[in-house]
Amino acid sequence: MTTTVPTGTRAAKNRARALHTFGAMMARDARVLRRTFVMSAVRIVIQPLLFVFVFAYVLPKVGGGGAGPGGEAFSTVMVPGLVGSSMVLQAMAAVTFPLVMELSGPGAIEDRALAPVSVRVLGLQKILSAVVEGLVAGLLVFPVVLLVHAQGHGPAVEVANWPMLVFVLLAGAVLAASIGMYLATRIDPRQIQVLFTLVMFPAMMLGCVYFRWTALESTPWLQYAVLLNPMVYMNEGLRAVLTPQIDSMPAWAFLTALLVGAVVFGWLAMRSFARRVLR
Amino acid sequence: MTGNLAIHADGLRKSYPGPGGEAEAVRGLGLSVAKGEFFGLLGPNGAGKSTTIGMLTTMVRPTAGRAEVCGLDVAADAVAVKRRIGVVAQDNTLDIELTVAENLEFRGRYFGLGRRDARARARDLLTLFGLFDRARARVFELSGGQLKRVMIARALVHRPDVLFLDEPTAGLDPRSRLHLWDVLRGLQAKGQTILLTTHHMEEAETLCDRLAVIDQGRVLACDSVRALRETVGAETVVTVVYEGGAFDLAAVRAMARADRVEATDGQVRVFAGDPDGVLSDLVALAAKAGLTVVDASQLAPSLETVFLTLTGREFRE
Structure with missing residues (x-):
């Protein structure tokens, strides 16, 4: 009995080893992100930049508008929308595209799957890595949408509630990454273009990016229909904390949707991922 | 007891749901490989070799039966098994986002090495495998033979007890094949336990101490090449x-x-x-x-x- 290692000690040792592996995988993703940073940053920023340039700079200059439906500056409406949608799209893309590639080629996922951690830890790492990429995208887009505008058409932004901001950012990014992982494990790699045209683009157009959700009151069927779009909760949540002077969805609604969505899709994604990795 | 065995499998089965009902890839396979042995699984394409390797390396869940690597159950103790094995898959499983050296370096870090140690280990292995001048190359710039050598080097980063190779020379030109055989013989000489699958008779005959001839998911015979030739195929x-x-x-x-x-x-x-x-x-x-x-x-x-x-x-x- 003298050689028996106490179970608690062994479990602690295994946890520490798994954590080291997890950290090494995050470091690998950071290395790749750093290498492609300039191109990724341009890709992430270009669309929001063009939007604020046209709608908050060019149109007010040519007298074509600049005010939203409630009389608020259009630039103010767009800040949470463009930051939120960029984060959602980037967090999804960060997990979906590499994973579709890894799962389509024979055995490509084995590079990471043979590392000494459980498949669950591997899935969690992919989600966390995508969350980080989503947050980086938000950080890149925020100054752009804050600063690009015609004189007198600047957005009015303040942080009304820091804890709520942190929650919305994290839960929204986890939800987006989980949906991305779930889709990657379910779709045929050949349909990835379809995913973009049929899922990402409509989600963006109808995601309360360019208008606030409460402005849809005049079209009730649409106001309810867009609730199927997870991006709405992220954007409305950011709207509530960043531009509190503008009407937004009730806090209980977007907080519940983000939390329940992150948990449910997180669970579905992990289950589906494990089934694809272990044959 | 399986104390001196590197690999032990008994009654191993794997079936996949298919269009015409369950398709059995492996049907009650058993084998034992001793430590330090160079063991071959020889069989035609579709014999169940890759599925067997998949189960022994924890990547495929057995439908029935059990298998142990270094005395650890592949299903119940998958993470511990993964620490003790190196795997060279049939297809290219290198990380295409990384350079050759980084592939080895990060594999080392996944297995607990610190950043500096991992880098040193990667450098040593690349030198050993004659790949040092390719350290900064991207994976897609390598020839087929170099790709396999990088994969073997990567599989050895954490000094595994058992090295698995699935059809390591498939698709290689004769020169690269001979070079790879030398590499594998060198590893065996240092006491590395190796399990290799092949559908190449000469390869099995040249490299392996013992062979299991498998077909349709079963072991038909298992012995040294010489014994098989003298008894079954005399x-x-x-x-x-x-x-x-x-x-x-x-x-x-x-x-x-x-x-x-x-x-x-x-x-x-x-x-x-x-x-x-x-x-x-x-x-x-x-x-x-x-x-x-x-x-x-x-x-x-x-x-x-x-x-x-x-x-x-x-x-x-």
């Missing part, structure tokens, strides 16, 4: 393929040197310890019966005759 196999009627099988069986005769439609096969004159006698018998001989062949005792004797089918590479 006879020369003479085959005549013909058209235009029926062979006089009674006459074939009456041939003095025919130890065993197998006949199917349009084909006669004779197993003979002393094959002198068997082929010409068979051709003569065919001519006498007015048959057209389409093909005739004589196989000297080899792994090929082992396989033929065990399965009744020719081994197609």
Whole structure:
């Protein structure tokens, strides 16, 4: 009995080893992100930049508008929308595209799957890595949408509630990454273009990016229909904390949707991922 | 007890749901590999070799049976098993986003090495495998032979107890194949336990201490190459393929040197310890019966005759 290692000690040792592996995988993703940073940053920023340039700079200059439906500056409406949608799209893309590639080629996922951690830890790492990429995208887009505008058409932004901001950012990014992982494990790699045209683009157009959700009151069927779009909760949540002077969805609604969505899709994604990795 | 065994499998099964019901890739496979042994799984494509390797390396969940690597259950103790094995898959599984050196470096870090140690280990292995000048290359810039060597180097980063190689020389040109054989012999000389799958007879014969011949998900025979050749495949196999009627099988069986005769439609096969004159006698018998001989062949005792004797089918590479 003298050689028996106490179970608690062994479990602690295994946890520490798994954590080291997890950290090494995050470091690998950071290395790749750093290498492609300039191109990724341009890709992430270009669309929001063009939007604020046209709608908050060019149109007010040519007298074509600049005010939203409630009389608020259009630039103010767009800040949470463009930051939120960029984060959602980037967090999804960060997990979906590499994973579709890894799962389509024979055995490509084995590079990471043979590392000494459980498949669950591997899935969690992919989600966390995508969350980080989503947050980086938000950080890149925020100054752009804050600063690009015609004189007198600047957005009015303040942080009304820091804890709520942190929650919305994290839960929204986890939800987006989980949906991305779930889709990657379910779709045929050949349909990835379809995913973009049929899922990402409509989600963006109808995601309360360019208008606030409460402005849809005049079209009730649409106001309810867009609730199927997870991006709405992220954007409305950011709207509530960043531009509190503008009407937004009730806090209980977007907080519940983000939390329940992150948990449910997180669970579905992990289950589906494990089934694809272990044959 | 499986104390001295690197690998032990018993009653291993794997079935996949298919369009026509369950398809069984592995059907009750058992094998034992000792520490330090170079062991081969030889079988044609589709024999169940890759699925077997998949189960032993924790990537495929067995439907039934059990397998242990270094005394650890592959299903219940998957993470601990992964620490003790290195795997070289049949396809390219290198990380395409990373350079050659980074592939090794990060593998080391996944397995607990610190950043500096991982980098040093990567450098040592690349030097050992003659790849140092390719350290900064991207994966897609490598030739097939270099790719395999990088994969083997990567599999060795964490000094695994058992190295698994799935068809390591498939698709390589003859020169790269010979080079890789040298690499593997070198590893074995240092005491590395190796399990390799191959559908290449010469490879199995050249490298392996012991072989399991597998077909249709089962082990048909398991022994050293020499023992297999001397017992199962000790006879020369003479085959005549013909058209235009029926062979006089009674006459074939009456041939003095025919130890065993197998006949199917349009084909006669004779197993003979002393094959002198068997082929010409068979051709003569065919001519006498007015048959057209389409093909005739004589196989000297080899792994090929082992396989033929065990399965009744020719081994197609």
